[in-house]
Amino acid sequence: MIKSFALSLALAFGASAAERAEDRWALADLYPSVQAYREDAARLQAELESFGACRGHLAESAARLKSCLERYSSFSKRLARLDVYASQLLAEDTGVAESLELNEQARRLRSDREQASAFLRPELLRAGRARIDKLVAEDAGLRAYRHYLDDILRMAPHTLD
Incomplete structure (x- = not known):
């Protein structure tokens, strides 16, 4: 009885979703291959490591x-x-x-991004609203980041030094 039920399920559902190409994500739209993914991940890792050059200089100029x-x-x-x-x-x-x-590599990259950019919020808060507003007024390109900056700066009264 159980064997016939299992057989009928197998016949009813046919090939599993993992076996049908039409049921897979179109991941080639993101990366044409795993190798392309790995190359971009390596470039991103290098960029994260070099991002430290911004530390301590964030509010020097617009x-x-x-x-x-x-x-x-x-x-x-x-x-x-x-x-x-x-x-x-x-x-x-x-x-x-x-x-x-x-998937684990992506998780590590997320962690590395958080570590590499941990200085952003404290430096923006240290610069203060007046300085950041002045810099945004000097460069129209910074307006694209206005919401991000405002979101950080509005927390200043609730943030310890």
Whole structure:
């Protein structure tokens, strides 16, 4: 009885979703191959390591603030892309070791991004609203980051030195 039920389920559902190409994510839209993913992840890691050059210089000038925020925004978007690729690849089949490895690599990159950019909030708070407003007024390109900056600066009264 149980064997016939299992057989009828197997026949009813046919191939598993992992076996049908039409049921897989279109991950090539993000990266054409795992190798392309790995190359972008390596470039992102290098960018995260060099982002420390912004530390201590964030509010020196409008150009410097804009450059640092553009870099942060750029690698955050790329990290999201890497993360989606890795997590969706893993969702296709959680038993594939390479998918587990890529998902773990994306998790480490998220952690590295948080570590590399940990100085942003304290430096912006230290610079203060008046200085940041002055810098935004000097460079129209900084207006794109107004919400991000305001979100941080509005927390100043609730943040310890």
